[in-house]
Amino acid sequence: MKISIASICFFSLMVIAMSCDDNPGESTMLTDNFDRGQMLDFWADEIIIPSYTAYVSALENLDSEMTNFYADPNVDRLNNLRSTWLEAYLTWQDVSMFDIGRAEEISLRNFTNIYPSDVDLIHSNIERRDYNLELPSNFDAQGFPALDYLFFGLADSDIEIVEALTADDVESYVTDLVTRLSNLSKEVLTDWNSGFREEFIDNSGSSASAATDKLVNDFLFYYERNLRAAKVGIPAGVFSGTEQPNLVEGLYSQVYSRELFLRSFEAVQDFFEGQSYDGQQIGVSLRQYLDDIRTSNATDVDIAGLIITQWEEVDLAAAEVGDSFREQVIEDNSKMLALYDQLQAAVVPLKVDMLSALNIQVDFVDADGD
Helix, strand or coil: CCCCHHHHHHHHHHHHHHCECCCCCCECCCCCCCCHHHHHHHHHHHHHHHHHHHHHHHHHHHHHHHHHHHHCCCHHHHHHHHHHHHHHHHHHHHHCCCCCCHHHHCCHHHHHCCCCCCHHHHHHHHHHCCCCCCCHHHHHHCHHHHHHHHHHHCCCCHHHHHHHHCCHHHHHHHHHHHHHHHHHHHHHHHHHHHHHHHHHHHCCCCCCCCHHHHHHHHHHHHHHHHHHHHHHHHHHCCCCCCCCHHHCCCCCCCCCHHHHHHHHHHHHHHHHHCECCCCCCECCCHHHHHHHHHHHCCCCCCHHHHHHHHHHHHHHHHHCCCCCHHHHHHHHHHHHHHHHHHHHHCHHHHHHHHHHHHCCCCCCCCHHHC
């Protein structure tokens, strides 16, 4: 069943109205007896830590394949290197939304996936050899997008790319980029396994600094800024009024932008619905939380259902877009704009309805103009 944007807005107003009583200026909170601690426990043990564990493993595989490539550089090994890069990049989509704890402290997302890369800065770093990858000024000269350029866009043919990659300065830079990705991922996972897990689960209250409030805000920011805007809206020209096909994720490999988007969108849906990382169980989740609020307050407004139904429309729109978002923007941008519109239609039930029902305040500036 297709839910119109007008219908979503109507239900949003109903939810807001439910939080107000007959006396202006006074508010009545919805009954909320949900056990946030159980949800935090499931998030940590079945989604976040397993996803970071898989991410660390994927980067170890990338490091190993890089070693194999440089031991005997050839096109076949270049393709193996590209495959492990893609697998690690896809696994990154599973953890990127969890910008909390050590990941937030070290700006993991900015050091991992600012795209497109600054190609001139990459070459300047390689030539000068005195680069410091810990500086924010090098955000867009490292991470997966920089490797995307080096593995796919460094020269015109695969043979030439192999030759270019084996230059001493380039080899050192590639090695440093892969090592840094690996070290950052291990730093975050180690933090989760060395006390932050317990701190996260114990912080089960309801306040701006509580774990649920913070992670739900991170989840929403990721949905708006990194999924909806960066992957789709910005290249499609939604905010600038001008199509910008060279701002897509996976610019140089060209055919993976849709795959990266779908993996990210799947991670968002799994988190909302409480799908464990191994896919073996459905646990305590935002969907269950919303359903519990609905039951406890005897309301007919099915917020979780609205969100899930709208995401089905996103899947349908994504199916119409080609593998290369860059080519899609150039050839028929209307399909990218349609995908953006369906992503945008879910923002109201997520950001207004859900937050109102869970009594969570937005802690970030609206991402629409980013």
